[in-house]
Amino acid sequence: MYKLKSLLKSLYRYNKKCLERKIMDIMEKFLETIEKNNLIEKNEKIVIGVSGGPDSICLLHLIWRLRKDLNIEPFVVHLNHQFRGKEAKKDEKYVEEFCQSLGVKLFIFSYDVSKYSSEKGISFEVGGRELRYGLFHKVAKQTGATKIAIAQNRNDQAETVLMRLIRGAGLDGLTAIDYKRDGNIIRPLLDISRKEIDDYCEKNALMPRIDKTNLEAIYTRNKIRLELIPYIEKNFNPAIIEALWRSSNLLKEDNSCLNLLTEEELQKVVAQKNNNQCLLSKKKFDRLHIAIKKRILRRSIKQVKGDLKDIGFTHIENILDLIHKKNVGSRLDLPGHITVQLGYNSIDIKNNKALEKKNFDFNYKLNIAKTTYIKELSASIKLEIIHGSDINDNTKNLKTAFIDYNKVSGDLTIRNRKRGDRFKPLGMRGSKKIKDYFIDKKVPKEIRNKIPILCDEKGIIWVIGYRMSEEYKVDNQTKKMIKITYMEGCLEN
């Protein structure tokens, strides 16, 4: 890393004229933020999102001034949102001229953001953000840039904290905007106030464009900026922006500590995971602090769902309730085809939509007096010989069946259904296709392939969780039985 002090000296030599004219400069603060949060390294290419407003123009100008000392190269991306007609065209023109005057390469794009957003059923803000970030990444790839700089300031930070609190956020939400996210999105203006930015633009005669819609208290954020914050400044704390910004920085530290701890514990608690399923050890999970439990659940859901959209505090509370109640086999459906099921010694979080697409088959040979683990189902099956025919089963919450030992021919196996499978359901005379049985029982298509079936060499003994076969049932002639115990939600041990 470069040394801040020596860099500043060199910069001030470079900008001697400014100093001579005694222009107040935010460069020192800007560099402190960059250094403290490791935002920019020497020799990087940086994409900068520039609307033409004071924030992004100030950001571009500051980075541009550092280009020689840090040997960095800025690339500007401007998106014309086609929303404010002539004004938008003027913004575009201004950014073009500004970049030309600095000798910075510019990428201009134009999209009908209103159309895009309404087609996707999202708000104009969310649509605009989606498009902009997509373009930033595209240009970064094209130019080989390793950072994307976004112009959000201390006031944006404070407004976001307040907005999130009003909605009732947790620690994660209250930390608001990050200095650095995903390793390459950086926000180096986050410690600088709107006032400082306006002053900077004025004193350097940058003449940024003013977005008039920012001055209308129509959106929640604008209302917070233009009404709520001035009200609090006047009546409660004139330094509210500073206070909120400080709070969010303190909360960021706490959040980062808890996230690190969660990461450590997650390594220990996760028994199996892939993109569609996450299996947690119930025993290890139980020992954790509630704050870490909640974070682990959120991370696991994110892992299998891809995001945390529509997953609220209540869902997490409900999962904890499910786990607390200890009813093995009970399950909870969450938005986005996610289910959480309490297994024998595991918590099973999975994405059913993704799993259903997966074409999987399994087939295990079973041994009497042994337990076999079926990895595909995270389940175990146990076979025991029992003499006599007296069925006395105290096993709760497990799927158990008893069959006549002498009716079994050859090896026992457990597998999923095959084309043409038939069996004679208990209590029925004739035999039936498994497919028709599933249809009759209204078993959802997507789970049919995952239902385990116990067989011997002659045929199907038990459609586990559904029906035994008539052919293997215990009767008053039975001398010797096999007790079959099927346990869902098991960890392999």
Add this chain to the structure above:
Amino acid sequence: MYKLKSLLKSLYRYNKKCLERKIMDIMEKFLETIEKNNLIEKNEKIVIGVSGGPDSICLLHLIWRLRKDLNIEPFVVHLNHQFRGKEAKKDEKYVEEFCQSLGVKLFIFSYDVSKYSSEKGISFEVGGRELRYGLFHKVAKQTGATKIAIAQNRNDQAETVLMRLIRGAGLDGLTAIDYKRDGNIIRPLLDISRKEIDDYCEKNALMPRIDKTNLEAIYTRNKIRLELIPYIEKNFNPAIIEALWRSSNLLKEDNSCLNLLTEEELQKVVAQKNNNQCLLSKKKFDRLHIAIKKRILRRSIKQVKGDLKDIGFTHIENILDLIHKKNVGSRLDLPGHITVQLGYNSIDIKNNKALEKKNFDFNYKLNIAKTTYIKELSASIKLEIIHGSDINDNTKNLKTAFIDYNKVSGDLTIRNRKRGDRFKPLGMRGSKKIKDYFIDKKVPKEIRNKIPILCDEKGIIWVIGYRMSEEYKVDNQTKKMIKITYMEGCLEN
């Protein structure tokens, strides 16, 4: 613990009449809060602070209804603040009659809170709180009560969160009001809203007193309650109370997790501690996460100071800066006579006022070629023989001296000053009383007893940190020297 469900059944039998009249009851919610947070055990005596307002009357009534089922006994404490004249007298009368009607024992006190507060230079609110809590504890002691119940509700909680955020609090501040504090202060109404309490009072015809000063937007809290919250309810989120209450409960979990972690780490990091001094291992401290570092510093300061009054975020930042800069010996003065000094391998946090009162003496015999630890000063002194008279000292940040080996008589010792001590300061002809030397050098009285003095059997060699003696100095006749290294802020190893 009692079982909530069975308790509720019995309660509803007991309150059958209410149910028949279909009175909406907050008892279930109340019991849930009590159970979840372990607030009340069976067979306890409970002191309840009762002003006569809806909150405390509702609290008393709810606890009173539980008296038989939980075998608990309530004792009411009422303080007449002598502030609202006739109104205060009416409040007192009302509480008296209410307690009589329930058959609950009442303790009435009367203080001029305005006078008390202005004499102590504190606000009326703070003064009133000090007096009330003092009385609660007094009555608890007198009656053998193990809990003190305070009537704060969900709205109080939400208002506090907002008030703290406006001031710029960290996680600890934003968790606002605790369900349980110090093991015996409990707040069982914290999940119940002001509206629910008002409804309860009305439906049970309890006729509580209304404190009119609560309806005037003069104090910050009243202003938040009567202006800011209604404004947010109208313009941003009608469920703001619920949202803030949820936030603070989420933050409480996170805070409790971080506090537990801090407690664990604190055990490892603290090398020595008593009520006036806390010595942390620098090496172990350096490895911790910033969030834990800050908490450990706050706890250590609280330990030696008694509280955290006047200790702000900036002080903690300054201590971290001090540690980060690694200048051994550098120190920082904090409010309340607290100093933080960076030692050789320690961080030394102490209360100088308390230490100065302590009358301590020390006297250690030293061995050449050995290091001696002086517990009273958390310091070490090392003596080495060096041949020749060439003083070549590269030891930075340490107090070092060289003396002529042959000028020393008998054993070397290190001790604090004694009455009548004299020495001949380096470069001076005559000798001087140590006391006068300290006065001349303007050494603060409170630290004079703690200044280490190196002696042999003849006299004083070095007033460490101040002046060598003329009598032992190295000259061109010197053949053999003793190098003395004094290290402050050392851990004994």
